[in-house]
Amino acid sequence: AQSVTQLDSQVPVFEEAPVELRCNYSSSVSVYLFWYVQYPNQGLQLLLKYLSGSTLVESINGFEAEFNKSQTSFHLRKPSVHISDTAEYFCAVSELRDYKLSFGAGTTVTVRA
Amino acid sequence: DVKVTQSSRYLVKRTGEKVFLECVQDMDHENMFWYRQDPGLGLRLIYFSYDVKMKEKGDIPEGYSVSREKKERFSLILESASTNQTSMYLCASSFLAGGHTQYFGPGTRLTVL
Numbered sequence: 277a278q279s280v281t282q283l284d285s286q287v288p289v290f291e292e293a294p295v296e297l298r299c300n301y302s303s304s305v306s307v308y309l310f311w312y313v314q315y316p317n318q319g320l321q322l323l324l325k326y327l328s329g330s331t332l333v334e335s336i337n338g339f340e341a342e343f344n345k346s347q348t349s350f351h352l353r354k355p356s357v358h359i360s361d362t363a364e365y366f367c368a369v370s371e372l373r374d375y376k377l378s379f380g381a382g383t384t385v386t387v388r389a
Numbered sequence: 390d391v392k393v394t395q396s397s398r399y400l401v402k403r404t405g406e407k408v409f410l411e412c413v414q415d416m417d418h419e420n421m422f423w424y425r426q427d428p429g430l431g432l433r434l435i436y437f438s439y440d441v442k443m444k445e446k447g448d449i450p451e452g453y454s455v456s457r458e459k460k461e462r463f464s465l466i467l468e469s470a471s472t473n474q475t476s477m478y479l480c481a482s483s484f485l486a487g488g489h490t491q492y493f494g495p496g497t498r499l500t501v502l
Binding site: 308377 | 393420429432433439479486495
């Protein structure tokens with residue numbers, strides 16, 4: 277069974293500064309990796325996912341994540357955040373033949389002007 | 390656009406009441422999921438279903454049951470609500486194979502008094 281650890285529960289950051297959200301997973305088999313975002317009072321929506329191929333994955337709103345198999349990590353980064361990026365971010369993993377996701381505890385990002 | 394709807398955004402019930410949470414998706418997804426979300430714990434899977442009338446227990450099924458009579462609808466039932474079931478409940482759906490995105494509803498915040 278896989279597990280996911282998000283290393284930071286709260287990340288305060290100033291507008292236009294970079295941010296990195298750390299995610300480590302443990303699994304004995306190959307996995308798919310996901311980042312979801314939850315804006316206040318909303319459900320989760322997919323930010324980006326890694327299935328195979330290039331280890332660097334980008335989203336349409338400037339986030340990127342890098343899959344590092346040797347370190348079993350999938351950290352999320354954005355070079356310059358906006359106030360609208362204030363949200364909770366969840367890392368999730370599933371094994372290749374499984375459609376169930378295991379989620380991390382979440383990281384709350386608060387962007388201040 | 391995929392749409393997952395949940396019957397209520399907020400619900401207040403009393404201890405011992407039977408509670409029904411309804412979820413409907415419009416994308417012909419085979420899989421449907423019920424999670425509960427609690428601060429610091431992320432999302433935990435309660436039950437999921439990969440076909441009509443099929444259900445499997447997730448990580449925390451105790452105190453819950455589910456029903457899937459139609460492909461588009463997945464109900465979560467609290468047979469006798471307790472205060473420790475106060476939480477945010479999220480429904481999600483996806484296609485059957487692994488690696489597919491799960492699409493989430495807006496959530497139901499249930500308070501049991």
